[in-house]
Amino acid sequence: MTSMAADRVTIPAAGDYRIDPARTTVSFATRHLFGLAPVRGTFQLRDGHIQVTEPVADSSARAVIAASTFHTGLPARDTHVRGPAYLDAERHPAIVFASTGLEQVEGRWMLRGSLTVRDRTCPLDLRVEELTAGPTLTLRATTWVDRYAFGITAMKGMTGRRLTLTLSVTATRT
Known part of the structure; x- marks a missing residue:
């Protein structure tokens, strides 16, 4: 393990880690009206993995979120957002993040990658806020997503264009 001062990040030992969906949360915040x-609200992670390599810049991660798990606690809104106007979860059941590398930018670790929503893929960088290693790997990262970039433009003005995502991930070495 290597300790890095930036962003409370400790780079774990090289190896493969399986993300535990039961101990991982994907939360979001946006605005409406x-x-x-x-x-x-939240989404549930379906599955994912992290591969830590040497050098660490070549490390990778992949996570699959179930689009049908969009949840804000308001059933009518949740059903509408899962439907054709927004996520179209029936036709596009998976939201997928796949990384392309890890790099330090201005003292912060960034996990570079792409996000696929409704079969449209756009670049997405996750800012690694915390990463600790021990018996398990724990990670907290944030980003924001512009829904218009994925062709989700329903109810402009009424529904927030950008979502702030926070991922709290727990993974075990395989």
Whole structure:
């Protein structure tokens, strides 16, 4: 293991790690009603893995989120967002993040990659806020997603364009 000062990050030993869906959360925050009201919710991770390599810059991660698990606690909204106007979860059941590498930018670790939503893939960088290694690997990362980039443009103005995502990941070495 290597300890890095940036962002409370400790690089774990090289190896393969399986992300534990039961101990991982994907939460989001956005706004609606012309930006006046906050909306918070979650998605469930279906599966994922992290491969830590030497050099660490070549490390990779892949995570699959079940689109049908969009949850804000308001059943009517949740059903509508899972439907054709937004996620179209029936036709596009998976939201997939696949990394292309890890690098340090201005003292912060960035996991570079792409996000695929509704069969549209766009670049996405995750800012690694915390990474600890021990018997398990724990990671907290944040990013924001522009839904328009994925062709999800329903209810412009009423529904927030950008979502802030926070991932809290727990993985075990395989």
